[in-house]
Amino acid sequence: MRNMATYDFMETFRNTNQWLGASALSLASYPLFSMVPNPALQWMAAWGEVTERTFQRMVVKPDWGIRTVTCEDGRDHLVNVETVVDGAFGDLIHFNVSGRKKMPRKVLLVAPMSGHYATLLRSTVVSLLPDCELYVTDWHNARDIAVSEGKFDIEDYTLYLVDFMRHLGPDTHVIAVCQPAPLTLAATAYLAQEDPKAQPRSLTLIGGPIDPDATPTDVTDFGNRVTMGQLEKTMIQRVGFKYKGVGRQVYPGLLQLASFISMNADRHSQAFTDQIGRVAKGEASDHDAHNRFYDEYLSVMDMTAEFYLTTVDRIFKKCEIAKNEFTIKGKHVDIGKITTVAVKTVEGANDDISAPGQCIAALNLCTGLPDSKKASHVEPGAGHYGIFAGKSWRNNIRPLVLDFIHANSGKANATPANKNAAA
Structure with a gap:
């Protein structure tokens, strides 16, 4: 039950950040605010757009997109x-x-x-x-x-x-x-x-x-440094109640993604900061280099x-x-x-x-x-x-x-x- 709660906590954290991004984008894009242009609101909307997309991609299976x-x-x-x-x-x-x-x-x-x-x-x-x-x-x-x-x-x-x-x-x-x-x-x-x-x-x-x-x-x-007991205790969780595989023991994709990002945290942090700036300036697009890479990179599976x-x-x-x-x-x-x-x-x-x-x-x-x-x-x-x-x-x-x-x-x-x- 503890491992299931941990799995659900990770999903809750992801879902909350997706909601915060969507909320920030909606609030900063409120039509009334356009009467008084404010760079802070532009940055807030850009942060919301990038954040919502980032955390939403983590639970989506990408399409092949080969027409x-x-x-x-x-x-x-x-x-x-x-x-x-x-x-x-x-x-x-x-x-x-x-x-x-x-x-x-x-x-x-x-x-x-x-x-x-x-x-x-x-x-x-x-x-x-x-x-x-x-x-x-x-x-x-x-x-x-x-x-x-x-x-x-x-x-x-x-x-x-x-x-x-x-x-x-x-x-x-x-x-x-x-x-x-x-x-x-x-x-x-x-x-x-x-x-x-x-x-x-x-x-x-x-x-x-x-x-x-x-x-x-x-x-x-x-693989040589850690014991199998350590891996099982720290990496393995049970799927939470949201998915069909509830109760199945898995190595969560979100956990692996966190490990991937931590290995090059500075580079990823800079990439997202730069993307927020491009969105705020109107220089980003739905299929720009950042989105093409991270739409796939962030889509993880258990x-x-x-x-x-x-x-x-x-x-x-x-x-x-x-x-x-x-x-x-x-x-x-x-x-x-x-x-x-x-x-x-x-x-x-x-x-x-x-x-x-x-x-x-x-x-x-x-x-x-x-x-x-x-x-x-x-x-x-x-x-x-x-x-x-x-x-x-x-x-x-x-x-x-x-x-x-x-x-x-x-x-x-x-x-x-x-x-x-x-x-």
Whole structure:
């Protein structure tokens, strides 16, 4: 009950600040006040507008916002997001491009479950759509999942990926971004053991902690400093009465957001102060750079407690993937069993979350895979976000990934790779 009260307190704090922002905006915008212009009222309205939007975004799942894509025929085609596999904890969605012939390359993009929605990969999706038949894992907010649906830990997550790969078939190319990289590697190994015919053709791992101890960062050091008991006591709460998942134990998104912001408090504080000034001067817009970034950054989701705790314990503390000791339902998943799936790793030279060395460790684990099916790339000057979004991704990494996919697509897929690389 105490943990539930804490969850509700955080929601109350968020809701109150949203209300204060809306109230300040409404009061300062009262028509009568325009008779006596006052800079203080302009600042108050601007503060209210920014504050209301900030705290309102924290409980909203962003829309993909991808209306059209320009295809090789030079025309804009409508994009429809369709659910092809419906799960209690996550769906497999397909970006269906209307009026376009089916693309030869079928790609599964595995989105992180690390506090943000899959829409964090929006720009990645936009860049891949012209060249691929694209599918994405769309994980659900744990606060909206009833307790009756049961648990969801890293073994369940891995089995979800196995089911998604089986559904898409053996001609699939998988790209895993950040957090899911080690579990996607495990899911591929699981298929190699249990259902070899369902294995994907290639696997690209981008900035994931395959071996967190290879190059320690603040993130991995945190996992080693705290005990599991400390984490469970300080980070885990029960969903409050407002949501469908009432009573479910979770690692709250609001709590993680507070941690994110505290790491760069000065920078975030300055960003919001500057935005208030721009709004007061009439220089801001609904989709300016600040709002585009923070509308996504502030939209957070809860993770199930068991997923968060088993991730820290088994991936970061015990390094089960790095040591090839990962098990599912008591059965060892041997990464060495991967013998036909081409594997590529991508790292950013300036990545301070999953530093260079952590992801490339996957190649050493694939002992049954010939060197001809292994590849790696370290992007100079790129940070964690830059290896799957921004100029580094668009101009350098994306073409390399598409070439890797094409090289491992088999004779049936003869379409040249990268015909839209400059898009």
